[in-house]
Amino acid sequence: MMTAALMTSEANWDPTLSKLVNSLKETESLSSQQEMDFLQTLLESKELNALVNVHSKVAKIRKDDRLAPLMSSSLQVALEVLEQVSQRCHISPISKEIFTLLQKPHLQSLLCAHDAIAQKDFCPHLPEIPVELDEDEETIKIVQLVKSNEPLGATIKTDEDTGKIIIARIMHGGAADRSGLIHVGDEVIEVNGINVEGKTPNDVLTILQNSEGTIYFKLILNNVSKMGQRESKVRVRAHFDYDPENDPYIPCKEAGLGFVRGEILHIVSQDDPCWWQARKETERTGGAGLIPSRPLQERRIMHERSQKYKDDSKTQSVEGSCASICSTPPSSPNPNNMCHGIKTKKIMYDLDENDDFDREMIATYEDVCKLYPKSGVFRPLVLIGAPGVGRNELKRRLAAMDSEKYRSPVPYTTRPIRHGEVAGREYIFVSREKVEADIADGKFIEFGKYKGHLYGTSGESVRCIINAGCVCILSPHYQAIKALRTPQLKPFIIHIKPPSFERLKESRTALRARSTFDETNSRGFTDEELQDMIKSAERIDYLYGHFFDEEIVNDDLATAFEQLVLCAERAETEPLWAPSSWVH
Numbered sequence: 371m372m373t374a375a376l377m378t379s380e381a382n383w384d385p386t387l388s389k390l391v392n393s394l395k396e397t398e399s400l401s402s403q404q405e406m407d408f409l410q411t412l413l414e415s416k417e418l419n420a421l422v423n424v425h426s427k428v429a430k431i432r433k434d435d436r437l438a439p440l441m442s443s444s445l446q447v448a449l450e451v452l453e454q455v456s457q458r459c460h461i462s463p464i465s466k467e468i469f470t471l472l473q474k475p476h477l478q479s480l481l482c483a484h485d486a487i488a489q490k491d492f493c494p495h496l497p498e499i500p501v502e503l504d505e506d507e508e509t510i511k512i513v514q515l516v517k518s519n520e521p522l523g524a525t526i527k528t529d530e531d532t533g534k535i536i537i538a539r540i541m542h543g544g545a546a547d548r549s550g551l552i553h554v555g556d557e558v559i560e561v562n563g564i565n566v567e568g569k570t571p572n573d574v575l576t577i578l579q580n581s582e583g584t585i586y587f588k589l590i591l592n593n594v595s596k597m598g599q600r601e602s603k604v605r606v607r608a609h610f611d612y613d614p615e616n617d618p619y620i621p622c623k624e625a626g627l628g629f630v631r632g633e634i635l636h637i638v639s640q641d642d643p644c645w646w647q648a649r650k651e652t653e654r655t656g657g658a659g660l661i662p663s664r665p666l667q668e669r670r671i672m673h674e675r676s677q678k679y680k681d682d683s684k685t686q687s688v689e690g691s692c693a694s695i696c697s698t699p700p701s702s703p704n705p706n707n708m709c710h711g712i713k714t715k716k717i718m719y720d721l722d723e724n725d726d727f728d729r730e731m732i733a734t735y736e737d738v739c740k741l742y743p744k745s746g747v748f749r750p751l752v753l754i755g756a757p758g759v760g761r762n763e764l765k766r767r768l769a770a771m772d773s774e775k776y777r778s779p780v781p782y783t784t785r786p787i788r789h790g791e792v793a794g795r796e797y798i799f800v801s802r803e804k805v806e807a808d809i810a811d812g813k814f815i816e817f818g819k820y821k822g823h824l825y826g827t828s829g830e831s832v833r834c835i836i837n838a839g840c841v842c843i844l845s846p847h848y849q850a851i852k853a854l855r856t857p858q859l860k861p862f863i864i865h866i867k868p869p870s871f872e873r874l875k876e877s878r879t880a881l882r883a884r885s886t887f888d889e890t891n892s893r894g895f896t897d898e899e900l901q902d903m904i905k906s907a908e909r910i911d912y913l914y915g916h917f918f919d920e921e922i923v924n925d926d927l928a929t930a931f932e933q934l935v936l937c938a939e940r941a942e943t944e945p946l947w948a949p950s951s952w953v954h
């Protein structure tokens with residue numbers, strides 16, 4: 371026979387398939403010749419035979435205990451080891467080697483593939499066989515839950531079309547979720563024997579609040595969404611403070627999750643367009659809470675701003691008086707500059723509109739990932755702060771501590787070279803045309819104008835320092851944050867803040883600080899300048915607070931410097947949260 375001849379000629383033909391083909395002609399129940407032909411073609415196909423062969427081999431290998439994986443989370447373990455050894459890299463060469471090895475993308479991909487196989491992630495995930503339900507037939511279920519101090523972790527609402535009470539959401543990890551008995555979309559018919567038809571969600575809530583011990587729900591199951599909800603892996607950094615107690619629109623205050631700006635949140639569900647479910651990264655156990663979704667929060671901010679602008683236009687705000695932002699020219703790395711009395715001047719940055727633009731930026735949540743330190747490549751340290759607060763003083767001290775390691779780029783200027791200056795030491799002296807062209811090409815990370823001359827720092831000079839394996843320290847004008855915060859530079863940004871007015875005055879007087887608002891640096895700060903410093907710091911915090919990795923209050927200089935050294939060490943050795951776009 372043709373079939374038998376074809377099959378026996380193939381050395382690796384699966385015997386089960388041959389048997390099936392041979393038994394086909396004996397099958398009388400298949401009356402249709404068309405069906406017989408179809409089956410015969412399928413069973414004789416090379417593709418099916420190859421698949422069956424692979425399957426048999428995998429099944430055989432899986433029986434061999436020696437090949438059983440020891441664990442299915444090797445990548446996770448590797449990342450944990452990475453985190454541990456990262457703190458020891460600078461003291462142990464072995465740790466450093468392990469650190470470099472574990473960072474290799476090939477090794478991580480290998481572990482990832484291993485885990486996928488160990489978790490049998492290759493098995494097909496077939497959809498559940500649908501239960502054939504009569505259209506009119508409803509599945510009614512009595513669910514029994516014991517009331518405790520823990521909230522139920524579910525919210526209800528009135529269905530807009532039917533007016534029935536339905537389960538609106540189940541909080542991840544909450545009591546309802548863990549019970550596995552209640553699902554989104556289930557219709558509530560009775561609570562503790564009380565029919566809820568025609569009642570509002572608040573009525574139902576009152577019934578629940580007044581119940582003691584066991585609570586019975588009579589539910590009509592929603593057959594569509596019985597599948598378990600999967601947790602998303604998204605982590606975000608909150609760019610605003612949120613307190614559910616003060617939110618009149620949250621569907622259920624008790625289910626809300628409050629947080630402050632800068633906290634890292636694990637978003638476990640984004641199913642609802644308005645209310646996400648999240649957990650704090652630092653509190654890994656317990657149920658999730660409700661937070662406003664990004665689109666909802668953006669709409670709220672837009673609304674608040676339009677209200678504020680309306681009010682502002684009525685009462686000419688004093689804001690206008692601090693619209694022009696002052697800063698010193700990018701200071702040179704000349705070690706002589708470490709002494710007081712060097713030329714520090716006011717520069718009027720031509721970026722006032724930019725400042726308004728920053729105010730327009732809608733900061734809600736930023737997707738973040740852990741950024742692991744790379745040996746030999748240091749993140750630039752960026753010191754942001756109000757003019758005169760002490761950024762350059764701290765920068766100079768860091769460079770003085772280890773001048774081989776901590777370096778600042780030499781700024782460019784269009785002003786003529788002065789007596790005693792060395793080209794390339796204090797400044798790189800260039801023509802106005804060149805600076806203007808470079809600014810237009812986006813080559814400067816910061817620039818400003820003073821007495822008709824341009825000053826600026828080029829991105830290239832920053833990259834040179836990084837590529838030389840040094841830590842680049844920058845103290846730019848705060849508007850430079852946007853240009854600096856790129857996946858290429860991955861800066862570690864520190865806000866140097868002034869202390870209270872009293873402490874500011876006391877500390878600056880004690881060390882005979884020189885005012886940077888005075889061209890000749892011949893006097894101390896006036897009270898007004900110190901007040902301006904505090905106001906300016908508040909403004910910087912308002913505009914850019916969400917971008918800061920750390921904050922240092924520059925009260926006692928020695929303490930502030932110690933904190934800066936610790937920050938520098940953290941940036942070098944610890945895996946830290948950073949925008950996802952910097953990691954992927």
Ligand SMILES: Nc1ncnc2c1ncn2[C@@H]1O[C@H](COP(=O)(O)OP(=O)(O)OP(=O)(O)O)[C@@H](O)[C@H]1O
Pocket residue numbers: 697698710714755756757758759760761762763764845877878879881882883884885886887924925926927928930
């Ligand atoms: N914690 C402190 N206590 C006392 N004096 C300080 C402190 N920090 C800085 N100073 C002094 O304050 C003055 C201004 O500091 P610095 O030049 O570093 O300010 P800056 O932030 O770089 O200002 P600008 O942006 O205007 O250049 C200097 O004389 C400095 O020595």
